[in-house]
Amino acid sequence: MTHLRQLEDQSVYILREAYRHFDNLAMLWSMGKDSTVLLWLARKAFFGHVPFPLLHVDTSYKIPAMIEYRDRLAREWRLNLVVGQNKQALAEGMNHEKGRVTCCTALKTEGLKQLIEAKGYTGLILGVRADEESTRAKERYFSPRDNNNEWNFRDQPPELWNQFKTSFPPDTHIRIHPLLDWTEINIWEYIHLENIPFLDLYLNKGDGKRYRSLGCAPCTFPIQSTASTVPEIIEELRATRVAERAGRAQDEGRGMELLRKDGYM
Numbered sequence: 001m002t003h004l005r006q007l008e009d010q011s012v013y014i015l016r017e018a019y020r021h022f023d024n025l026a027m028l029w030s031m032g033k034d035s036t037v038l039l040w041l042a043r044k045a046f047f048g049h050v051p052f053p054l055l056h057v058d059t060s061y062k063i064p065a066m067i068e069y070r071d072r073l074a075r076e077w078r079l080n081l082v083v084g085q086n087k088q089a090l091a092e093g094m095n096h097e098k099g100r101v102t103c104c105t106a107l108k109t110e111g112l113k114q115l116i117e118a119k120g121y122t123g124l125i126l127g128v129r130a131d132e133e134s135t136r137a138k139e140r141y142f143s144p145r146d147n148n149n150e151w152n153f154r155d156q157p158p159e160l161w162n163q164f165k166t167s168f169p170p171d172t173h174i175r176i177h178p179l180l181d182w183t184e185i186n187i188w189e190y191i192h193l194e195n196i197p198f199l200d201l202y203l204n205k206g207d208g209k210r211y212r213s214l215g216c217a218p219c220t221f222p223i224q225s226t227a228s229t230v231p232e233i234i235e236e237l238r239a240t241r242v243a244e245r246a247g248r249a250q251d252e253g254r255g256m257e258l259l260r261k262d263g264y265m
Contacts, residue, residue, distance in 0.1 A: 034127035084115030
């Protein structure tokens, strides 16, 4: 519990630093476990109020339960929810059958860029964890992108002894990652500790399967699991050797690195 409170304190500090130093911030909310913990931390950091909009880039292929959960929490917590969509790509028939990287680039990366350009957001807060996927381990808490939102993962500013770089040239787009040091187990331990509402897609409902990571329905697959409670998920994770995103099609090969280099979440 002490370790969780230390992680919580650092994340709250980073959220407040971001709000202090950067104008026109927004936070991405995918409705998954990580971004929902991040949303919970933002509510803590600002005493129950989230002072920036919550963005969801809607590909139109999300599991329906995710959209219902999004809209319900947005109402209950009085969130400023902004939904963006690459309508032109969808109108032209973009879908997962054209290739996972092609589809994610069009519907997620380009959809996000369109939203940033339309609203003028200069910084985005994301629920990225270093342990989730290899390219995320190259991130910083305050991670610069160029004015096209592209990421040079080979040239990142040092962050030593909790000294965070918050001063950047005017045309720099900033990605802020308050959960960078959290692990998957930490996320579930914190959900259990704080009793955070989450999607029950993460739980086994009697068929021996559950989702471990959530994304678009055609490209996200459940894993074999009997875990039907959060404590059971935690115990399962302590023993597993299966990668967290093994059920995410876009992670195959160098797909995720290429997507994130070009501005993906």
